[in-house]
Each structure stands twice: as C-alpha cells, then as structure tokens.
Amino acid sequence: MELNPFQNLLNTTALKELPKFTGDPNQKVTQFINAVEHIGSFAGLNESMLHSIATIKLGGSAFNWYDNNKDHLQTWRDLKQHLLERFKPSLSAIKTRLKERKQQPGELLNAYYDDIIDLCKQVDQNMPLHMIVDYLQDGMRNDLKIHVKRRLKTLDDEPTP
Incomplete structure (x- = not known):
C-alpha cells in the first residue's frame, strides 16, 4: 500500500523528532520505547521495523551496550525487554528521586507538578492522592507553600456535600 505524500511527511517528521536514546540517567527508557511504539502504531509498522527504528536511534552508552549484545537482541521484543532491564532505574532510585525532588528557582509549577506526578506513578500506579499531595508540598518552593x-485549610473548613 502506497502512502500519500502527507502520511510520508508525517512519518518522516516523526522519525526525525524521535530523540536518540543514549542511556543518560536523565533520559527515560520507557519514554523512548513508548515513542518508538507510538510511531509504529501511527505508521502501521511491524516489529522488525520497530527494531530497526530503535537501533538507529541508540547513541552513547546505549549504542555501545547494543553493539556488544546485538547477537541476543535480534527482535523488537528482546530489544525492548533488555533495554528495560539495562536502563530502567531501580524502584529504590526512583523513590529517592521522588523524596529529594525540589522545585527549582524559576521552575514553573506545572513542570514541577508533572515531574512529581510522573515519579509517583513510577513508584506506585495507585498511590493515594494524599501521598501525592504530600510529595508535591514537600518539594514546593517556600513562597508557594x-x-x-x-x-487547603479553607478547603478543609468547607463542608462536603
């Protein structure tokens, strides 16, 4: 099936915009994998093509790791599984990041909020709201606290329907 020029442009743009995954601790391997799969779903690609896209977009230590292990990483399923095993931070590391996360001077509240929510979900998909609020408040700049x-005090004072 031939793609129309618009679909071709979208697919090409999506591939160009997909950042390289280098294995840097600040990058999230899950975001990289999700982005590859999103492009694959959008463009109707098979697993062999997903494998190709992912390997082309590896750089730095992630590429070195792949290059040293490529004999065992021949399918998208194997590559994805081993990427997660190798580059996904441990639960204890994520918990530490969550506990130590502070809103930085000049950092927008929305960016801080999104990061805390993401970390909370990584720790526990079903984390209770009161715990999320505690993490948000603990790291918030003092002038906003x-x-x-x-x-929150005025909300506590209001009767619930």
Missing part, C-alpha cells in the same frame, strides 16, 4: 496551605 504558604499559599497552598492557606488554600
């Missing part, structure tokens, strides 16, 4: 606590 006052306003949030004031607002």
Whole structure:
C-alpha cells in the first residue's frame, strides 16, 4: 500500500523528532520505547521495523551496550525487554528521586507538578492522592507553600456535600 505524500511527511517528521536514546540517567527508557511504539502504531509498522527504528536511534552508552549484545537482541521484543532491564532505574532510585525532588528557582509549577506526578506513578500506579499531595508540598518552593496551605485549610473548613 502506497502512502500519500502527507502520511510520508508525517512519518518522516516523526522519525526525525524521535530523540536518540543514549542511556543518560536523565533520559527515560520507557519514554523512548513508548515513542518508538507510538510511531509504529501511527505508521502501521511491524516489529522488525520497530527494531530497526530503535537501533538507529541508540547513541552513547546505549549504542555501545547494543553493539556488544546485538547477537541476543535480534527482535523488537528482546530489544525492548533488555533495554528495560539495562536502563530502567531501580524502584529504590526512583523513590529517592521522588523524596529529594525540589522545585527549582524559576521552575514553573506545572513542570514541577508533572515531574512529581510522573515519579509517583513510577513508584506506585495507585498511590493515594494524599501521598501525592504530600510529595508535591514537600518539594514546593517556600513562597508557594504558604499559599497552598492557606488554600487547603479553607478547603478543609468547607463542608462536603
């Protein structure tokens, strides 16, 4: 089946925009895998093509790891599984990052919020809301904590329907 020019452009753009996965601790291997699969789903690609896209987009230590192990990483399923085993941080490392995460000077509240929510989901998909709120408040800049606590107090004082 031949793609129309618009679909070709979208597929090419999606591949160009997919960042290289280098294995840097600041990169999330799950985001890389999800992005590859999203492109595959969008473009109707098979697993062999997903494997090719992923290996082309490896760089740095991730490429070195792949190059040293490529004999055992011949399918997308194997590559994906081993990428996760090799580059996904441990649960204890994620918990530590969550506990130590502080809103930085100049960091937008939305960016801080999104990062905390992401870390909470990595620790526990079903983390109770009160724990998420505690993590958000603990790392929030002091000048914002006052306003949030004031607002939460007024919410606590309001009767529930």
